[in-house]
Amino acid sequence: MRALVERVSGAPTDRLAALLAESEQQGFGFVHRLVREWESGVNRFDRPGEALFVARVGDDAVGVCGLSVDPYADDPKVGRVRHLYVLVRHRRSGIGEQLVADVLEAARGRFERLHLRTTNPTAARLYERLGFRRTPDARDRTHGLDVE
Numbered sequence: 425m426r427a428l429v430e431r432v433s434g435a436p437t438d439r440l441a442a443l444l445a446e447s448e449q450q451g452f453g454f455v456h457r458l459v460r461e462w463e464s465g466v467n468r469f470d471r472p473g474e475a476l477f478v479a480r481v482g483d484d485a486v487g488v489c490g491l492s493v494d495p496y497a498d499d500p501k502v503g504r505v506r507h508l509y510v511l512v513r514h515r516r517s518g519i520g521e522q523l524v525a526d527v528l529e530a531a532r533g534r535f536e537r538l539h540l541r542t543t544n545p546t547a548a549r550l551y552e553r554l555g556f557r558r559t560p561d562a563r564d565r566t567h568g569l570d571v572e
Contacts, residue, residue, distance in 0.1 A: 427479040427486055427519045429526050432469075435462060439478055439485045447509050458490065458507040467492060473503060473534030477526050479510070479519045486514040489523035491530055494539050496564035503535035503571075508547065520550055528554070531571050539565040 432439075437459050447455040461467040469476040469490050479487035487510035494504035505527055510520045531538055540556065541564065542548050548566065552558070556567040 427481050427514070427517075427522060429477050429479045429487075429522050431526075431530075432476045432478050436476060436478060436485075436488070437463065440488060443485060443488055443509055443511060446511055450512070452509065454507050455488065455509050458488070467506075473531070475527070475530040477523050477530075479514075479523055481514065486511045487519045487523050489520075489527055491527045491535075491538075497539065501536040503531050503538045504565075505538055505540040505551075520547075521554065524550070524554055528569075528571070535571050538569045538571055539567070541566050 440455065440459060444455050444459060447453075458467075469492055471493055474490070474492045476490045477488065478485050487508075489508040490506040492504050492506055493500055494502040496504075505524065508520060508523060510523070528538075538556075539559075540551060542551065543566075551567050556569045559565050559568045562568075
């Protein structure tokens with residue numbers, strides 16, 4: 425079943441409950457960070473060029489991914505792919521790829537380069553399939569992509 429990916433403008437907290445619970449059980453804290461930063465106002469993906477996407481199957485949120493100005497770069501033309509998470513039962517169905525593709529589309533015309541950081545080998549392979557290249561000498565990122 426194909427997911428519907430939506431750009432979110434309001435508080436995503438209620439929609440992300442299942443993602444939050446599962447990601448924490450899986451040992452990942454970044455969905456919790458996304459929710460915490462949204463609630464505190466630290467990051468609401470509302471600056472120019474930023475976006476938050478949620479993938480749904482029916483009424484259920486099954487994935488999330490964000491795009492922000494890279495807080496580690498001293499350049500507003502550098503964006504950062506943030507908080508990609510897809511529920512385990514929906515992985516390998518193209519949802520992660522769909523989310524990242526929507527992030528890439530949103531980045532075009534606004535950002536010249538995208539950075540991200542992942543310690544997950546499966547996620548790294550996904551990003552590399554989509555054109556990201558490893559940046560082994562960078563402390564604040566593991567991958568980068570020039571946006572066309």
